[in-house]
Amino acid sequence: MSIKMKITIALLAFACATFCSAADLSYAESRVVHSEILAADKEIYIHVPESTGYPGRKYPVLYLLHGQWDMLPAVATLDLVAKTVPELMIVGIASDGPELGIESSGDSAFAKFLVEELFTLIENQYPAANYRILSGHSHSGRYVMHQWLTGSLPVNRYFAFSPSLEDGAILSGVESRKAEQLARRKPLVLTMASEGEHMLGPYKKIDAVLEPAMPGRYQAQHFPEETHRSTKHTSLKFALHATFPDWAPSRKVKMAGAEGLRQHFETLSARYGFTALPNVEMLQQVTALYSVSSSKERHAKLTPMFTYALRDLAIAPSKFIEIVDYLDENNYPEASRRYLAALCKVEAGIDSCGAVAPRER
Known part of the structure; x- marks a missing residue:
């Protein structure tokens, strides 16, 4: 099994561990309104x-x-x-x-x-x-x-x-x-x-x-x-x-970097008339794949993607700190350090950034 497949499967397991619970199922709010x-x-x-x-x-x-x-x-x-x-x-x-x-x-x-x-x-x-x-x-x-x-x-x-x-x-x-x-x-x-x-x-x-x-x-x-x-x-x-036939970005678009994703969702927003936004879990998976890759070209896409996510989309940094911890806990220490270093270039105020060497920031 390739490292990309392993990390994809691992991230899916992470998503369920994070969001699945044994709480009572509730799929809708019921209310009565007077007409x-x-x-x-x-x-x-x-x-x-x-x-x-x-x-x-x-x-x-x-x-x-x-x-x-x-x-x-x-x-x-x-x-x-x-x-x-x-x-x-x-x-x-x-x-x-x-x-x-x-x-x-x-x-x-x-x-x-x-x-x-x-x-x-x-x-x-x-x-x-x-x-x-x-x-x-x-x-x-x-x-x-x-x-x-x-x-x-x-x-x-x-x-x-x-x-x-x-x-x-x-x-x-x-x-x-x-x-x-x-x-x-x-x-x-x-x-x-x-x-x-x-x-x-x-x-x-x-x-x-x-x-x-x-x-x-x-x-x-x-x-x-x-x-x-x-x-x-x-x-x-x-x-x-x-x-919504073309809603989900293709793998090619996701792997191309932040600008490709930005253009994809701006096109969807213009087409449908409401603000189209990328799925946060998808951004977590894409950035993790960039980090575990052996390609320096992929590594270079991390910081622009975090700039897009944190600055343009206003996603909380904690969503990506979750991936730093997960990579570290699952035997991807180098990828975890690389991921955190790129994240800290965009948001240096994150508590974990104190562990990043100055030359990496």
């Missing part, structure tokens, strides 16, 4: 990513209908795609029955509740970026499709998973709009599980209309191996990767 518009209390479920080392970070938000049933599958799916898509907040909304009925105006009371009450509450009280995805499955997927057609909601993207299409209302809405109208709609991801012809038939007709009308803004996928229920995981994984 004046609906004249009712609504239960919502809020999942915020664990602290990632960035002060003041804000996350794009996935607003999930049928939250009372679909919250846990959504949080689990995010874990499956961690580091390949941005970290997201999830806001699940307990919703069902008549309130998700579609109306010709697209201006239902439930839509008003989302826009005028829920979005404002979440963005005022939680670290939410002004980037919203509305997602629904089955009956709530039908509601998502309707709101996508009307274009009445201030959201960035729509996900509709195995939406109920059997009554023909959504198909009729798609077919009645001209291609130039559809081209102005927000990006949409549409999926279909192994359903009967009453669902698959309309799906195929909708897909045939939207695929040429919305190049690059519409993605669809039929999952014949998935049931109506099991498609929740597969569809969300597909939708997130379709929405």
Whole structure:
């Protein structure tokens, strides 16, 4: 096994030892909010990513209908795609029955509740970026499709998973709009599980209309191996990767140094309209690999990477001191000293820097 592979495996073990615990599982905050518009209390479920080392970070938000049933599958799916898509907040909304009925105006009371009450509450009280995805499955997927057609909601993207299409209302809405109208709609991801012809038939007709009308803004996928229920995981994984296809930097970019990473995430920020940031654990792994390498060229990339991380991204030095200690404890003493010396060139005030010889700083 190569030294690079050994250090990668070791760092993965380090991550689990640091962040995994035997505490009771808690995947979302549950709270009840009163809606004046609906004249009712609504239960919502809020999942915020664990602290990632960035002060003041804000996350794009996935607003999930049928939250009372679909919250846990959504949080689990995010874990499956961690580091390949941005970290997201999830806001699940307990919703069902008549309130998700579609109306010709697209201006239902439930839509008003989302826009005028829920979005404002979440963005005022939680670290939410002004980037919203509305997602629904089955009956709530039908509601998502309707709101996508009307274009009445201030959201960035729509996900509709195995939406109920059997009554023909959504198909009729798609077919009645001209291609130039559809081209102005927000990006949409549409999926279909192994359903009967009453669902698959309309799906195929909708897909045939939207695929040429919305190049690059519409993605669809039929999952014949998935049931109506099991498609929740597969569809969300597909939708997130379709929405953020180039999120994770390639190995070439990571090994190229700080400037390559900076450009990668600046490009993503401009493309999506929210601040894209590299995963702190990924920066820990990359800098450790630089340090254990036998290449002086890689060693030279350490200080610029720490400048990028500590100065530009405002990551706490303690995140990297963890790697100094880990390298030392796992028989990489030279790499540990090299790592600390480069870190101290950027942040000389670290307590451990007193052990670094002046010629190394």
